[in-house]
Amino acid sequence: METLDLVKKAKNGDKxxxxxxxxxxxxxxxxxxxxYMKNEEDAMDALQDMIVILYENISSLxxxxxxxxxxxxxxxxTCKTKLKKNKKIIFIEEIKEEVAEDYFENPVDKFxxxxxxxxLSLKHxxxxxxxxxxxxDYETISKVLKIPLGTxxxxxxxxxxxxxxxLGGEYIE
Amino acid sequence: MNKLDKLLNEEKENxxxxxxxxxxxxxxxxxxxxxxxxxxxxxxxxxxAIIIVLLLSYxxxxxxxxxxxxIGYDDIMNGTLQELNEMGKGQVINKSxxxxxxxxxxxxxxxxxxxxxxxxxxxxAPHGDVQNKNINISxxxxxxxxxxxxxxxxxxxxxTESWVINTHEVPMFFEKTISLNINYQKDDGNYEEGxxxxxxxxxxxxxKSIKFNINKKIELGSRSISVDTMVASPTSTIVRGxxxxxxxxxxxxxxxxxxRPLEIEMELLADGRKIDHQxxxxxxxxxxxxxxxxxxxxxxxTKNIELRLVSFAGDYDVKEAIELEKGKxxxxxxxxxxxxxxxxxxxxxxxxxxxxxxxxxQLSRVYLNIDGKRxxxxxxxxxxxxxxxxxxxxxxxxxxxxxxxxxxDKLELDIQRVRYNKVYDELIYKx
Numbered sequence: 001m002e003t004l005d006l007v008k009k010a011k012n013g014d015k016x017x018x019x020x021x022x023x024x025x026x027x028x029x030x031x032x033x034x035x036y037m038k039n040e041e042d043a044m045d046a047l048q049d050m051i052v053i054l055y056e057n058i059s060s061l062x063x064x065x066x067x068x069x070x071x072x073x074x075x076x077x078t079c080k081t082k083l084k085k086n087k088k089i090i091f092i093e094e095i096k097e098e099v100a101e102d103y104f105e106n107p108v109d110k111f112x113x114x115x116x117x118x119x120l121s122l123k124h125x126x127x128x129x130x131x132x133x134x135x136x137d138y139e140t141i142s143k144v145l146k147i148p149l150g151t152x153x154x155x156x157x158x159x160x161x162x163x164x165x166x167l168g169g170e171y172i173e
Numbered sequence: 174m175n176k177l178d179k180l181l182n183e184e185k186e187n188x189x190x191x192x193x194x195x196x197x198x199x200x201x202x203x204x205x206x207x208x209x210x211x212x213x214x215x216x217x218x219x220x221x222a223i224i225i226v227l228l229l230s231y232x233x234x235x236x237x238x239x240x241x242x243x244i245g246y247d248d249i250m251n252g253t254l255q256e257l258n259e260m261g262k263g264q265v266i267n268k269s270x271x272x273x274x275x276x277x278x279x280x281x282x283x284x285x286x287x288x289x290x291x292x293x294x295x296x297x298a299p300h301g302d303v304q305n306k307n308i309n310i311s312x313x314x315x316x317x318x319x320x321x322x323x324x325x326x327x328x329x330x331x332x333t334e335s336w337v338i339n340t341h342e343v344p345m346f347f348e349k350t351i352s353l354n355i356n357y358q359k360d361d362g363n364y365e366e367g368x369x370x371x372x373x374x375x376x377x378x379x380x381k382s383i384k385f386n387i388n389k390k391i392e393l394g395s396r397s398i399s400v401d402t403m404v405a406s407p408t409s410t411i412v413r414g415x416x417x418x419x420x421x422x423x424x425x426x427x428x429x430x431x432x433r434p435l436e437i438e439m440e441l442l443a444d445g446r447k448i449d450h451q452x453x454x455x456x457x458x459x460x461x462x463x464x465x466x467x468x469x470x471x472x473x474x475t476k477n478i479e480l481r482l483v484s485f486a487g488d489y490d491v492k493e494a495i496e497l498e499k500g501k502x503x504x505x506x507x508x509x510x511x512x513x514x515x516x517x518x519x520x521x522x523x524x525x526x527x528x529x530x531x532x533x534x535q536l537s538r539v540y541l542n543i544d545g546k547r548x549x550x551x552x553x554x555x556x557x558x559x560x561x562x563x564x565x566x567x568x569x570x571x572x573x574x575x576x577x578x579x580x581x582d583k584l585e586l587d588i589q590r591v592r593y594n595k596v597y598d599e600l601i602y603k604x
């Protein structure tokens with residue numbers, strides 16, 4: 001109920017209410033942005049862009065209960081636009097060193113995963129990341145990415161299949 | 174759990190451990206604070222709506238009517254409405270409807286002119302939470318329903334009372350009895366309906382305006398628009414015109430020469446002083462395409478007025494096929510707009526075309542015919558912007574890359590529509 005109150009206030013132009021809505025789920029938003037942007041600076045930039053877009057367009061939100069899936073869709077689109085604009089394709093060779101940090105027990109594994117994930121098309125990558133990294137269920141993915149449930153499943157299956165095949169024997173036994 | 178699952182899971186755990194930047198809240202807040210406050214913006218829109226309301230011509234002689242001032246609407250009334258209210262213009266109704274749970278709607282008053290009807294009503298919620306009471310109002314007479322065009326709402330304490338100003342279409346001149354249909358959706362989702370009826374007193378309408386017949390045709394390349402009238406009232410000034418009448422529109426569609434207007438920018442000067450632009454709109458219906466532009470009211474003792482066309486942005490039908498060659502640049506004009514093809518190349522099964530135009534130009538519908546087969550545009554990849562000064566004007570050149578799936582030898586860029594903004598700076602009317 002409190003969420004709905006805040007959405008109503010935000011719709012009336014209350015900036016703090018909108019900020020409150022985002023901060024209530026700040027970890028969700030930050031992680032989602034991070035999954036796409038891969039670093040703090042760009043993730044924060046995307047979040048800043050997102051909140052401005054939300055503010056300017058919240059009056060077009062029809063169902064107040066859908067605020068969170070609506071705003072996440074906008075975040076995802078903002079991230080994608082930014083990725084395209086910056087054309088910031090980080091080649092796997094360049095992030096080798098970063099990878100070796102405390103991220104993984106075994107940096108090689110992380111390296112391998114990243115490398116193969118990055119060979120998948122963005123649409124396959126993103127469903128895998130949302131499903132496995134952020135623990136979203138199929139329905140949430142479908143709402144956030146605005147694609148049918150069946151498509152989520154088929155992309156996930158196809159993506160995982162390619163990933164498994166690419167990684168080969170030892171990863172799939 | 175196989176190793177892939179384990180890897181994915183570890184990545185998830187890493188992400189969960191990710192610390193959220195401490196300044197996240199501050200950064201988001203500062204981003205928001207950089208946006209002009211919407212409350213104000215929305216208010217202006219409302220005001221504009223209300224002004225439009227009031228404005229339009231008024232042929233009924235206003236009687237020096239005095240009734241009663243409406244109280245509580247100050248927050249949502251613009252200066253003009255306030256003045257009218259101070260003068261006691263309008264019709265006082267003071268009728269209410271109370272729902273089963275005690276929530277009530279009181280229709281305090283109505284203002285009417287030739288173009289709009291404005292309702293002033295309050296919502297009372299004795300048990301609080303008035304902001305979240307979902308109440309919709311519609312207006313009907315005996316013969317028809319009258320559509321709603323905008324509203325302003327204020328609830329200073331957010332608890333028990335809200336003041337609302339709604340703008341509606343003007344009821345037909347023969348309608349006397351008007352009913353306010355109230356649809357109240359309760360917290361449990363159920364609806365309850367209510368009704369307030371009142372007799373409309375047309376002698377109490379407000380406003381008086383002057384109409385200028387402009388009737389000027391402006392050539393825009395091969396097409397033209399006409400500016401028909403300007404109506405200046407004590408509260409605002411509205412310019413109206415036609416972009417195409419239905420016959421021209423039909424011919425244009427048949428000839429594939431349609432213009433879809435996007436924006437018309439005009440400037441209104443009163444004794445050399447610029448009048449604030451408030452808004453406008455474009456519409457296409459069974460009579461053709463028309464537009465209106467709203468400005469603030471003319472100052473009281475204005476002697477000279479001047480109306481100028483500043484620019485016109487539209488989406489134009491074109492049918493241009495440009496042959497391209499891989500590895501070779503070229504340049505051409507579409508509707509007098511320069512398009513420079515910098516590079517055409519293949520990569521990973523796609524054909525890429527890097528090109529430059531002025532930033533106001535957009536190829537809004539474009540295909541690539543590869544060996545005679547039509548391919549759709551997949552994406553446009555953002556490139557760079559460059560400012561160049563030419564003839565004392567700064568132009569922005571925008572370079573980007575289009576990607577089409579597929580490759581082949583014979584390439585033809587099939588441009589179907591172009592969108593651009595043209596600056597005119599032309600005098601439309603002077604008096």
